Amino acid sequence: MADPKVRMKREIKRVRFAVIAVVLCAAAAGLTSSGTLLALSQHEVPGRAQRTLTLEERVSYQRAIEEVYWRHRIWPKENADPKPSLDAVMSQAQLEKKVKDYLRNSQALEDYWQRPITSQQLQAELDRMARHTKQPEVLQELFEALGNDPFVIAECLARPALADRLITNWYAYDQRIHGELKLRAETELQTRARVEQMKQLSGKYSEMEVVKNDPAQAKQNRDSARSIKLNGHEWDETAQKLSATFRRIERPRLNASGRLQSRRYDPAESYEMIPTGKLSSLQEDESRYYVTAVIKKTNDHLKLATVSWLKKPPESWLTKAENQFSTSMAVPAGNYTLSSILSGGCTEDTWSATPGPPDGRARHTAVWTGSEMIVLGGLGPDYVKTGGRYNPSTDSWTATGTTNALEARGYHTAVWTGKEMIVWGGLNDENLLNSGGRYNPITDSWIPTTITNAPDARYIHTAVWTGSEMIVWGGFNSNYLNTGGRYNPSTDSWTATSTTNPPDARQFHTAVWTGSEMIVWGGYGNALFNTGGRYNPVTNNWTATSTTNPPEARYDHTAVWTGNEMIVWGGTDGLNALGDGARYDPGTNSWTATSAANAPFGRHAHTAVWSGNEMIVWGGDNFNFEMNTGGRYNPTSDSWTATTTVNAPASRTIHTAVWTGSEMIVWGGENFDVVHFNTGGRYNPSSDSWVNTGTDNAPPGRRNHTAVWTGSEMIVWGGQDGEPVFHVLDTGGKYGPATDTWTATSTTDAPNSRAVHTAVWTGSEMIVWGGIDENLLVLDTGGKYDPISDSWTATTTVNAPAARFIHTAIWTGGEMIIWGGEDVTFVVLNTGGKYNLATDSWTATSTSNAPDARYGHTAVWTDSKMIVWGGFGNFDPLNTGGTYDSGTDSWMAISLTNAPEPRSSHTAVW
Incomplete structure (x- = not known):
């Protein structure tokens, strides 16, 4: 057999050449793509001395970028004044701050995380932008604004996006930053571990009620203001998840047929097992540490209490630490090229993920600025104040600033003015709100709206933009409301809407702006309504809409303005989901029913947009299930066309x-399993096609999986997902840190689903082996994964070691050695086997002088021997071990002199 080191070097060299071949083939394939290429392609600056950019040059280029975005900002036609110049809305100081911020972020990545942005990463980001842009014409404008100079584009367009994405990802769970907060929470919980002491903790205390609410009770219970109403399926899912949160995880045991089986509980059992008055263990997510407790429980009602210790937002930490980071930085040397921009923007039957979206939520808001979609607030597990700006030109997300941001809320409203997003009203765990704020995406800054003369606090109201004012109306606090107000951002002032002859007080109604009037319609208050009113802000007068031939009374419907008519559709009467609608002409004060032929199924809590010639409705639910279907309604022909479900986002509501201007973007929402989505999709009515958005293409969350490092990517595979039942996976992903992107591993010929297995990297393949499968059977099978060809090959089972899990595996350069673990009967093992990759064969390891049987131990390879140490034996943890010489197939015990204390599930490195 060849020297293992020599053999590994040959394998690595083969891999390098294979990678080059794949890249060249991919490039050739791109040139023969069916998508046409824009004129801009393959610009490359000839070799030259290393270039630099001064701060003044960067600021100048930043202005050029902002000029392109400003050109594409929507300036509503209703605005009385002409669209101002960029200089009128963005100062030189603000431009300089943008540049200094991304230089600071870049320097922080180098100084704090020791991960400077390299020329390879910037080139990859350039390629990603060209490959995944959803607005190729805008990206071309950006490139041209920067002189089509690849170096300038890499430094001034790619660097800001990349630095922001990376620093956000790495900051969220960095214990060097958040460890003090975690320690504080843990310390407090040691002395205040009872539910009655939760309010004494320094974190934010909140309560939430959850109510079981069957469809037959929907109309009866719809006035409940602060409870989350769940149908039977949602209630059962919540019960099982809550029960699992507090239940001690049980170890799988053998059933009568000899299979491993974990205890499974039906929903009723799970609900009975949910404890009251007990704190959960400390939990963590991207923005906080938290504990939760059930403080009240009846047959159809749960009251939950949560204490959250909020992490400092990234900008807060960076601002505090920015003096430590220089804005004068070395520029990495590199010959950059600009890849061809595909004019199609999307490739059929492919995924196009949106990197780094906000956390999943529903009851949020979204506005389109002309170049970005801004989402804000909403309700996930809790009300949130965070948001994100999705830029389809660079296919990237940027978090909205939290400095001076609004308090967390949902059920609020948001409008776009041409320069700012104005958010107002809503509800959170503690209050109904009459506060608001104006968010400027250019400066990433918030200005609060005055509360002087503001309307009463409310939620489930409506808001429209007139061109100079935002008009809010209706909604609910402790009463149904028929009041409102006009907010003028130029003067930061409120003017009440007339209370003479307004429509009846209501919530869950709709409102549209016609160019001169706001039309409100439908909703419910003390009754269901099929009435409405037209409000003229110039005269401050109301005029009732016709009650001749209107649609039947409804709420939670949609309405769009076509330019001369308002189209209402869908909704619910409280018991039934409706699938009809009508067009209202304010010029004639008359209604015309929309065709029912080929109309979508009845639904409520859906969305609708106006495309310029069609109304597009999508999603929603009908009390029995949520939908991912929709339809396009043409008022000229009074006809419906179904939207395709191919590649459509998952069914959802709210x-x-x-x-x-060319696509409908849907995002967020929830389903009957109380899954809050942070995914969405883009629908193009011209081609009747969807492009799904995602969450970086990252594999689903999991534990008890494996991960190996290949030298250029990390491959994770298998494991157990987060559900209460023991569900294992046969999926995985390849993570390339150069681009901060994920690519799914193939499932064709992949090994059976498994968890608590092992994996090693050989230089060309990842080998996984052993573990527990979907049926909780212990395995003696495995597979070899080649990341270049994205393919799997099974390992032989001839002479393989006995099936096991919680064992170890190491790679020697020519063989994988597995050892120890537990078998199907929970017998602890001191056996193992050597797998020869070249011959696809197994050889047993000697048991002569082998260490005691164990699991949960560690094993490392020293270049000549395998060292095993620690773990758990039949009854106790161990501090013994042994060295294994593969060449002589022999063991030697490790000295106990000065050995560490016995332990298991520890770590070891060589």
Whole structure:
């Protein structure tokens, strides 16, 4: 057999050449793509001395970028004044701050995380932008604004996006930053571990009620203001998840047929097992540490209490630490090229993920600015104040600033003015709100709206933009409301809407702006309504809408303005989901029913947008199930056309939708399993096609999986997902840190689903082996994964070691050695086997002088021997071990002199 080191070097060299071949083939394939290429392609600056950019040059280029975005900002036609110049809305100081911020972020990545942005990463980001842009014409404008100079584009367009994405990802769970907060929470919980002491903790205390609410009770219970109403399926899912949160995890045991089986509970059992008055263990997510407790429980009602210790937002930490980071930085040397921009923007039957979206939520808002979609607030597990700006030109997300941001809320409203997003009203765990704020995406800054003369606090109201004012109306606090107000951002002032002859007080109604009037219609208050009113802000007068031939009374419907008519559709009467609608002409004060032929199924909590010639409705639910279907309604022909479901987002309700000028983007929402989505999709009515958005293409969350490092990517595979039942996976992903992107591993010929297995990297393949499968059977099978060809090959089972899990595996350069673990009967093992990759064969390891049987131990390879140490034996943890010489197939015990204390599930490195 060849020297293992020599053999590994040959394998690595083969891999390098294979990678080059794949890249060249991919490039050739791109040139023969069916998508046409824009004129801009393959610009490359000839070799030259290393270039630099001064701060003044960067600021100048930043202005050029902002000029392109400003050109594409929507300036509503209703605005009385002409669209101002960029200089009128963005100062030199603000431009300089943008540049200094991304230089600071870049320097922080180098100084704090020791991960400077390299020329390879910037080139990859350039390629990603060209490959995944959803607005190729805008990206071309950006490139041209920067002189089509690849170096300038890499430094001034790619660097800001990349630095922001990376620093956000790495900051969220960095214990060097958040460890003090975690320690504080843990310390407090040691002395205040009872539910009655939760309010004494320093974190934010909140309560939430959950109510079981069957469809037959929907109309009866719809007035409950602060409870989350769940149908039977949602209630059962919540019960099982809550029960699992507090239940001690049980170890799988053998059933009568000899299979491993974990205890499974039906929903009723799970609900009975949910404890009251007991704190959960400390939990963590991207923005906080938290504990939760059930403080009240009846047959159809749960009251939950949560204490959250909020992490400092990234900008807060960076601002505090920015003096430590220089804005004068070395520029990495590199010959950059600009890849061809595909004019199609999307490739059929492919995924196009949106990197780094906000956390999943529903009851949020979304506006389209002309170049970005901005989402904000909403309700996930809790009310949130965070948001994100999705830029389809660079296919990237940027978090909205939290400095001076609004308090967390949902059920609020948001409008786009041409320069700012104005958010107002809503509800959170503690209050009904009459506060608001104006968010400027250019400066990433918030200005609060005055509360002087503001309307009463409310939620489930409506808001429209007139061109100079935002008009809010209706909604609910402790009463149904028929009041409102006009907010003028130029003067930061409120003017009440007339209370003479307004429509009846209501919530869950709709409102549209016609160019001169706001039309409100439908909703419910003390009754269901099929009435409405037209409000003229110039005269401050109301005029009732016709009650001749209107649609039947409804709420939670949609309405769009076509330019001369308002179209209402869908909704519910409280018991039934409705699938009809009508067009209202304010000029004639008359109604015309929309065709029912080929109309979508009845639904409520859906969305609707106006494309310029069609109304597009999508999503929602009908009390029995949520939908991912929709339809396009043409008022000229009074006809419906179904939207395709091919590649459509998952079925959902209470999501948002915006119209970009060419596509409808839907995002967020929830389903009956109380899954809050942070995914969405783009629908193009011209081609009747969807492009799904995602969450970086990252594999689903999991534990008890494996991960190996290949030298250029990390491959994770298998494991157990987060559900209460023991569910294992046969999926995985390849993570390339150069681009901060994920690519799914193939499932064709992949090994059976498994968890608590092992994996090693050989230089060309990842080998996984052993573990527990979907049926909780212990395995003696495995597979070899080649990341270049994205393919699997099974390992032989001839002479393989006995099936096991919680064992170890190491790679020697020519063989994989597995050892120890537990078998199907929970017998602890001191056996193992050597797998020869070249011959696909197994050889047993000697048991002569082998260490005691164990699991949960560690094993490392020293270049000549395998060292095993620690773990758990039949009854106790161990501090013994042994060295294994593969060449002589022999063991030697490790000295106990000065050995560490016995332990298991520890770590070891060589």
